[in-house]
Amino acid sequence: MHTLLLQSLFPLLLITSFLLINVELSLCQDNEQYTNCSEAINCGGIGGISYPFWGVNRANYCGLAGFEVKCQDNVPMINISSINYRILKTDPTAPSVTVARQDYWGTLCPPTYVNTSINFSLFNYPSGLTNMTFYYACNTSIAIQGLGDNYTSEVCSTNNSDITVWSFTTTPQVDPVAARACTTGVIVPVFTTAVQALESNQKTIQEAVDEGFELGLEIDNVECNSCVESGGKCGVNATGGFICFCLDQAYAAVCKATAPGAQGLVASTVFYYILDSYLGVCH
Numbered sequence: 001m002h003t004l005l006l007q008s009l010f011p012l013l014l015i016t017s018f019l020l021i022n023v024e025l026s027l028c029q030d031n032e033q034y035t036n037c038s039e040a041i042n043c044g045g046i047g048g049i050s051y052p053f054w055g056v057n058r059a060n061y062c063g064l065a066g067f068e069v070k071c072q073d074n075v076p077m078i079n080i081s082s083i084n085y086r087i088l089k090t091d092p093t094a095p096s097v098t099v100a101r102q103d104y105w106g107t108l109c110p111p112t113y114v115n116t117s118i119n120f121s122l123f124n125y126p127s128g129l130t131n132m133t134f135y136y137a138c139n140t141s142i143a144i145q146g147l148g149d150n151y152t153s154e155v156c157s158t159n160n161s162d163i164t165v166w167s168f169t170t171t172p173q174v175d176p177v178a179a180r181a182c183t184t185g186v187i188v189p190v191f192t193t194a195v196q197a198l199e200s201n202q203k204t205i206q207e208a209v210d211e212g213f214e215l216g217l218e219i220d221n222v223e224c225n226s227c228v229e230s231g232g233k234c235g236v237n238a239t240g241g242f243i244c245f246c247l248d249q250a251y252a253a254v255c256k257a258t259a260p261g262a263q264g265l266v267a268s269t270v271f272y273y274i275l276d277s278y279l280g281v282c283h
């Protein structure tokens with residue numbers, strides 16, 4: 001009896017599952033981008049790194065060119081104008097990122113001397129920062145008038161030779177490089193609050209440098225916020241323009257799931273989405 005019922009239902013079951021798999025596959029393609037961009041980057045205990053950042057578990061369409069993050073030895077890193085920076089935290093509402101120079105991490109003696117420089121079409125310096133200046137290979141027997149005593153001196157052991165580094169929290173009135181006392185100067189921004197703590201001996205220079213500095217992001221946050229508020233995930237299309245990935249499909253600006261007539265689609269999308277989770281087909 002049961003076998004007979006099953007036999008008569010079999011063709012129907014076959015057709016139904018065939019249709020389901022087809023719908024499944026077509027929905028999976030749209031959902032894949034939504035699912036992929038739903039995940040933030042989490043590296044070495046620093047999480048919440050999302051749009052415009054991409055990399056690691058986020059495909060390149062989840063963020064903007066120039067905001068690629070790599071997870072190197074459990075440290076989230078971003079390469080800005082050929083310098084590697086550690087990401088210490090992100091603030092999606094500002095939006096901003098706090099970074100520290102990898103070559104100055106735990107040391108004032110980097111292997112090469114490179115100025116901090118950012119790509120101003122991607123980042124900006126917010127207020128509350130102070131430029132520290134480090135001068136290298138300084139000749140301590142040269143006395144410069146007007147240098148004051150607002151600097152500290154330290155020895156770096158690089159390339160098997162000891163050199164002296166002078167650290168300033170304010171740009172000195174006399175440039176030690178111009179005065180031929182030092183060979184190179186490097187600018188590294190730090191938080192002004194860290195400089196104040198440094199000047200009152202509550203912090204070391206290294207601690208101030210390792211706190212990093214904030215960079216504002218030159219992105220249209222309104223665009224992304226509107227997408228997120230409509231239930232979407234921000235990303236970029238094939239030509240690098242903004243796109244909003246939604247459960248049903250991708251839209252130019254916001255998810256149109258609540259548009260008249262789309263209700264049925266939403267219901268079925270949610271149904272298949274739940275089905276997906278059960279079947280584990282595309283997640």
Ligand SMILES: *[C@@H]1O[C@H](CO)[C@@H](O)[C@H](O)[C@H]1NC(C)=O
Nearest residue numbers: 035036039056057058059060
């Ligand atoms: C997103 O895409 C990237 C690159 O294609 C892949 O490595 C990653 O596993 C995907 N993540 C998820 C959550 O699907």
Ligand SMILES: *[C@@H]1O[C@H](CO)[C@@H](O)[C@H](O)[C@H]1NC(C)=O
Nearest residue numbers: 078079080081082083084085
């Ligand atoms: C940063 O990226 C540039 C290419 O965009 C590359 O030449 C450079 O080596 C990278 N710098 C570091 C420190 O990885």
Ligand SMILES: *[C@@H]1O[C@H](CO)[C@@H](O)[C@H](O)[C@H]1NC(C)=O
Nearest residue numbers: 109110111112113136158159
């Ligand atoms: C160390 O030597 C290398 C190769 O000669 C050179 O490129 C580099 O600038 C030197 N580093 C310092 C800190 O002088």
Ligand SMILES: *[C@@H]1O[C@H](CO)[C@@H](O)[C@H](O)[C@H]1NC(C)=O
Nearest residue numbers: 113114115177184185186187
């Ligand atoms: C860094 O910038 C300062 C000020 O522009 C300049 O004097 C110095 O030579 C630069 N240092 C390097 C290593 O390019």
Ligand SMILES: *[C@@H]1O[C@H](CO)[C@@H](O)[C@H](O)[C@H]1NC(C)=O
Nearest residue numbers: 064065066081119120121122
């Ligand atoms: C700055 O970023 C923009 C946008 O990604 C890019 O087109 C440009 O080449 C970058 N400039 C430099 C000097 O890296």
Ligand SMILES: *[C@@H]1O[C@H](CO)[C@@H](O)[C@H](O)[C@H]1NC(C)=O
Nearest residue numbers: 115116125129130131187189
């Ligand atoms: C620090 O120096 C850079 C140039 O190297 C400059 O663009 C920036 O405005 C300076 N920041 C402050 C707070 O003076």
Ligand SMILES: *[C@@H]1O[C@H](CO)[C@@H](O)[C@H](O)[C@H]1NC(C)=O
Nearest residue numbers: 138139140141142143180181
């Ligand atoms: C340091 O400066 C003094 C005085 O100008 C000079 O005699 C000495 O040779 C310099 N030392 C180095 C290592 O350049």
Ligand SMILES: *[C@@H]1O[C@H](CO)[C@@H](O)[C@H](O)[C@H]1NC(C)=O
Nearest residue numbers: 147148149150170172173199
């Ligand atoms: C030394 O630093 C203090 C505090 O920042 C500042 O008020 C003073 O003008 C500086 N002196 C010189 C000679 O730069």
Ligand SMILES: *[C@@H]1O[C@H](CO)[C@@H](O)[C@H](O)[C@H]1NC(C)=O
Nearest residue numbers: 237238239240241242243252
């Ligand atoms: C990419 O997005 C931009 C901005 O929304 C749009 O103008 C452009 O037509 C889109 N390109 C493709 C290939 O979808």
